[in-house]
Amino acid sequence: MPTVLILGANAGIGRALATEFASHRYDLILAGRDHEELVILAADLGLRYKVSVRAMPVDLGNFESLEAALKECFKAGGDSLEGFVLCAGHMGNPGAAKKDLREARRILEINFTGSALALEVAANHFEQKGRGFICALSSVAGDRGRQSNYLYGAAKGGLTTYLQGLRNRLYHPGVNVITVKPGFVDTRMVFGKGKLPLVASPDKAARDIYRAVTKQRDVVYVPWFWRFIMFIIRAIPESIFKRLRM
Amino acid sequence: MNPSFSTQSLFGWGRYRLESCHVCRPEKRSEVALALASGLQSSYIARGLGRSYGDASLNENGGVIWPVRLNRFISFDTSTGELECECGTSLAEIIQYFLPRGWFLPVSPGTKFVTVGGAIAADIHGKNHHRDGTFSNFVLSLELLTPVGELLRCAPTSNSEIFWATVGGMGLTGVILSARLRLRRADSPYVFVDYYKAANLEDALMNMEASDERYDYSVAWIDAFAAGKILGRSILMRGNHAPAAELPARLWDLQSKLANNDAISTRPKWNLIADLPSGALNPLTVRAFNAAYFALHRTIAHQLVNFEKFFYPLDAINNWNRMYGKRGFVQYQIALPQASGREGLRAVLDRLARSGRGSFLAVLKRFGESGPGLLSFPLRGYTLALDIPAGRGLAPFLHELDRMTLDYGGRVYLAKDAILRPEDFAAMYPRLDDFRSIQLKLDPKRLFSSSLARRLKIVG
Numbered sequence: 001m002p003t004v005l006i007l008g009a010n011a012g013i014g015r016a017l018a019t020e021f022a023s024h025r026y027d028l029i030l031a032g033r034d035h036e037e038l039v040i041l042a043a044d045l046g047l048r049y050k051v052s053v054r055a056m057p058v059d060l061g062n063f064e065s066l067e068a069a070l071k072e073c074f075k076a077g078g079d080s081l082e083g084f085v086l087c088a089g090h091m092g093n094p095g096a097a098k099k100d101l102r103e104a105r106r107i108l109e110i111n112f113t114g115s116a117l118a119l120e121v122a123a124n125h126f127e128q129k130g131r132g133f134i135c136a137l138s139s140v141a142g143d144r145g146r147q148s149n150y151l152y153g154a155a156k157g158g159l160t161t162y163l164q165g166l167r168n169r170l171y172h173p174g175v176n177v178i179t180v181k182p183g184f185v186d187t188r189m190v191f192g193k194g195k196l197p198l199v200a201s202p203d204k205a206a207r208d209i210y211r212a213v214t215k216q217r218d219v220v221y222v223p224w225f226w227r228f229i230m231f232i233i234r235a236i237p238e239s240i241f242k243r244l245r246m
Numbered sequence: 247m248n249p250s251f252s253t254q255s256l257f258g259w260g261r262y263r264l265e266s267c268h269v270c271r272p273e274k275r276s277e278v279a280l281a282l283a284s285g286l287q288s289s290y291i292a293r294g295l296g297r298s299y300g301d302a303s304l305n306e307n308g309g310v311i312w313p314v315r316l317n318r319f320i321s322f323d324t325s326t327g328e329l330e331c332e333c334g335t336s337l338a339e340i341i342q343y344f345l346p347r348g349w350f351l352p353v354s355p356g357t358k359f360v361t362v363g364g365a366i367a368a369d370i371h372g373k374n375h376h377r378d379g380t381f382s383n384f385v386l387s388l389e390l391l392t393p394v395g396e397l398l399r400c401a402p403t404s405n406s407e408i409f410w411a412t413v414g415g416m417g418l419t420g421v422i423l424s425a426r427l428r429l430r431r432a433d434s435p436y437v438f439v440d441y442y443k444a445a446n447l448e449d450a451l452m453n454m455e456a457s458d459e460r461y462d463y464s465v466a467w468i469d470a471f472a473a474g475k476i477l478g479r480s481i482l483m484r485g486n487h488a489p490a491a492e493l494p495a496r497l498w499d500l501q502s503k504l505a506n507n508d509a510i511s512t513r514p515k516w517n518l519i520a521d522l523p524s525g526a527l528n529p530l531t532v533r534a535f536n537a538a539y540f541a542l543h544r545t546i547a548h549q550l551v552n553f554e555k556f557f558y559p560l561d562a563i564n565n566w567n568r569m570y571g572k573r574g575f576v577q578y579q580i581a582l583p584q585a586s587g588r589e590g591l592r593a594v595l596d597r598l599a600r601s602g603r604g605s606f607l608a609v610l611k612r613f614g615e616s617g618p619g620l621l622s623f624p625l626r627g628y629t630l631a632l633d634i635p636a637g638r639g640l641a642p643f644l645h646e647l648d649r650m651t652l653d654y655g656g657r658v659y660l661a662k663d664a665i666l667r668p669e670d671f672a673a674m675y676p677r678l679d680d681f682r683s684i685q686l687k688l689d690p691k692r693l694f695s696s697s698l699a700r701r702l703k704i705v706g
């Protein structure tokens with residue numbers, strides 16, 4: 001059976017996406033840093049969908065071990081490995097990041113540096129293979145910087161740009177690169193942050209992402225209407241935008 | 247990472263009172279302990295899918311642990327039907343994944359949208375209580391995270407005192423993290439149902455006594471408006487799981503499709519997108535509904551009925567509780583002992599009919615033996631459940647019914663209750679002191695509480 005590797009699968013969109021792939025008869029490798037949780041989810045998905053699910057340790061914040069850990073995952077996936085999905089991300093605490101450079105650094109490193117490095121490893125793997133897909137979760141926050149979370153937004157914006165380049169690089173080798181830009185999704189990134197409009201469930205987000213992967217799309221907003229919202233937000237002149245409280 | 251609490255206005259299922267609570271939704275098992283140890287809230291209570299009608303899973307201005315994302319299956323033994331799963335797993339999910347494999351819930355409430363944690367904490371009963379007892383009869387063990395953060399595995403044979411305090415303990419002994427359950431075999435999603443139209447209460451009870459034992463499931467819908475000679479006229483609905491071999495040919499195809507599928511869909515089909523006006527369900531419309539319902543049914547045997555329709559008729563509409571409008575409603579469910587039960591039922595139904603309040607849905611069933619759960623509800627005898635729209639004078643009226651119930655040696659179900667008073671509660675639950683002393687040992691710092699617990703002074 002085809003296998004997919006998901007990094008950051010133990011919660012939120014990653015968990016829902018793992019469930020979505022399993023329900024379509026994919027075997028899975030779930031990677032992340034909280035092994036205990038991944039093992040629980042692996043057992044659950046195996047029981048629900050009768051697919052084979054393994055849990056493997058990968059810490060996106062540990063640049064020393066990242067490449068080796070991912071290579072282990074690719075090895076475990078073997079020939080049936082069809083794709084890599086990067087769901088891990090770190091919203092962090094923007095307020096704290098203003099005073100504490102370590103938090104600022106974490107936000108930048110997980111969402112950009114670590115993410116890009118992980119994707120480089122995946123790119124080399126699939127390029128050599130000459131097929132497969134790479135899907136990464138960026139964010140609508142990367143479409144325009146706002147005062148409320150510009151470090152996160154900048155890192156995601158960087159990731160979006162990185163993915164453009166990667167898509168270009170892997171086009172001829174035959175590897176698909178999918179950029180996903182979720183709006184608000186009801187995960188811990190959103191829960192407890194007050195009433196937000198248009199919040200989608202992780203299951204809904206996962207269905208949309210799965211479809212984008214199987215339809216070999218390039219860039220998708222999740223749900224789709226965020227494309228229009230962001231179009232308008234990007235169209236606001238900077239001289240006005242800088243005055244807004246967003 | 248520190249758990250975050252979000253302030254939300256929550257209802258019980260009856261939408262009777264909106265309360266502001268600080269809600270934490272753990273995404274991981276370890277986050278429950280972190281939340282309890284965070285010191286962020288003055289007290290905590292767990293909440294499942296909020297299907298208790300009153301204030302059992304509310305904690306006004308306090309913490310609510312909402313582990314609905316801890317809903318993973320842990321293990322399943324295909325030979326014995328033993329399923330281990332996390333507390334937030336819903337009964338709907340269990341059906342969805344295990345009915346196609348030939349297994350069903352050992353005990354089913356009237357909705358499948360309840361969690362395993364909620365089912366244990368209320369020690370729920372189903373239409374098979376007269377035979378099989380409550381949910382806890384099928385709980386082989388559970389993992390309890392106590393208020394002080396200790397993880398205990400409890401079973402009828404180990405930590406049994408804590409087990410029987412937790413079963414029916416309305417969440418006050420800690421957070422149930424996972425449980426091992428025994429499912430029952432069912433090789434088709436159908437039930438063969440016999441309908442019997444009973445002319446009055448006497449007729450209904452006589453039939454139940456005479457032949458309930460022939461059925462896995464037995465329940466009666468009562469016309470709560472009928473008075474005098476037809477007091478208690480009802481439709482008995484009793485059934486047994488349909489063996490696959492006895493299904494008519496037209497269903498074979500469906501049956502084999504089911505067997506090849508991993509899951510069946512159990513989503514609600516309809517949504518009420520707004521409250522109905524509070525007066526929409528008034529005595530007039532409800533009386534008309536009841537009369538029509540009675541008229542439309544006949545005595546007829548061996549009807550093949552889909553399990554959804556038989557067990558969960560209300561689940562077809564996602565949020566049917568909005569039918570009662572802004573004011574909401576209460577469900578009033580009592581158990582009456584065998585000896586005085588008939589007389590008690592007659593008295594309560596008569597009082598209800600005379601009040602003119604009526605009940606949109608009134609359900610009667612026989613209870614088998616009561617179990618060891620210290621605060622478990624069932625008593626050998628009868629149970630009557632009434633849905634009553636909120637309105638002026640409701641509390642005094644129900645207090646009157648509470649007194650009648652007490653006089654007949656009965657009790658009110660905490661999972662439904664919103665109105666009971668502490669002195670009546672204490673008189674109804676004779677093992678309350680045992681419960682309190684075990685609860686105090688588990689929670690010396692008084693970290694666990696709920697709006698229900700404070701209203702009824704369940705814990706000190």
Ligand SMILES: Cc1cc2nc3c(=O)[nH]c(=O)nc-3n(C[C@H](O)[C@H](O)[C@H](O)COP(=O)(O)OP(=O)(O)OC[C@H]3O[C@@H](n4cnc5c(N)ncnc54)[C@H](O)[C@@H]3O)c2cc1C
Pocket residue numbers: 259291292293294295296297298299302303313333334354355356357359360361362363364365367368369370371372373415416417418420421422423560661662696
């Ligand atoms: C339409 C309908 C029909 C019903 N029919 C029946 C019936 O036939 N028989 C019956 O017995 N009941 C019935 N009920 C009531 C329902 O089964 C119970 O109220 C059940 O407890 C609801 O579970 P929940 O997951 O929604 O929990 P909630 O309502 O959220 O909570 C109920 C209680 O469980 C506790 N709790 C929840 N999760 C945990 C946990 N993980 N650890 C510790 N404590 C926890 C809460 O603190 C609270 O005290 C019915 C309810 C509805 C709406």
Ligand SMILES: NC(=O)c1ccc[n+]([C@@H]2O[C@H](COP(=O)([O-])OP(=O)(O)OC[C@H]3O[C@@H](n4cnc5c(N)ncnc54)[C@H](OP(=O)(O)O)[C@@H]3O)[C@@H](O)[C@H]2O)c1
Pocket residue numbers: 007008009010011012013014031032033034058059060061062086087088089090091110137138139140141181182183184185186187188189190
């Ligand atoms: N939710 C939204 O509204 C939203 C909107 C736009 C974009 N996104 C993006 O969508 C993705 C998924 O978000 P989500 O909402 O599902 O978030 P989430 O619930 O917080 O999940 C994030 C996942 O990333 C993992 N992770 C974090 N740091 C890691 C590390 N150093 N190494 C390995 N794994 C790590 C987490 O695992 P741990 O359990 O180990 O922490 C978790 O599994 C993220 O990239 C996010 O930025 C989300």
